[in-house]
Amino acid sequence: MVGRARRIFGPLELRSSSRGQRISNLELCIAVTTLPTTQTALITQSALFNFQSLLLVILLLICTSTYVHHFTPGILDRNKNGVTGVFWKCARIGERLSPYISICCVVMAVSLFFG
Numbered sequence: 001m002v003g004r005a006r007r008i009f010g011p012l013e014l015r016s017s018s019r020g021q022r023i024s025n026l027e028l029c030i031a032v033t034t035l036p037t038t039q040t041a042l043i044t045q046s047a048l049f050n051f052q053s054l055l056l057v058i059l060l061l062i063c064t065s066t067y068v069h070h071f072t073p074g075i076l077d078r079n080k081n082g083v084t085g086v087f088w089k090c091a092r093i094g095e096r097l098s099p100y101i102s103i104c105c106v107v108m109a110v111s112l113f114f115g
Contacts, residue, residue, distance in 0.1 A: 052111070059105055061087075066094030066101075 069076045069091035076088045094101055 052108075056108055056112075059101070059108060062090045062094045062101055063105065065090035066098070069095070 065076070065087045069088075076084075076091055079085060080088050
């Protein structure tokens with residue numbers, strides 16, 4: 001049986017704190033299903049499945065696009081359509097709603113710092 005599980009970097013990796021050995025995917029499935037209710041396995045999630053991380057990625061995209069558009073407006077202005085048009089739209093949102101975006105950034109920073 002697996003001892004206390006701890007999170008490490010990489011998808012679906014789990015290490016036993018008692019032995020320090022790497023566990024295979026089959027043993028991971030067995031270990032996660034046989035853990036007692038007091039112990040939980042911490043498995044990393046993608047930003048798409050974690051709502052707070054998704055909001056953070058969107059805020060960072062808006063802020064970065066606005067920053068790039070401020071210094072080099074020609075790059076984003078000529079790419080208004082297609083996939084690269086997402087950056088132009090994020091820059092436009094950041095320019096027009098900058099007080100609200102900055103408030104959202106501060107709230108996100110406080111929630112990450114204290115949460």
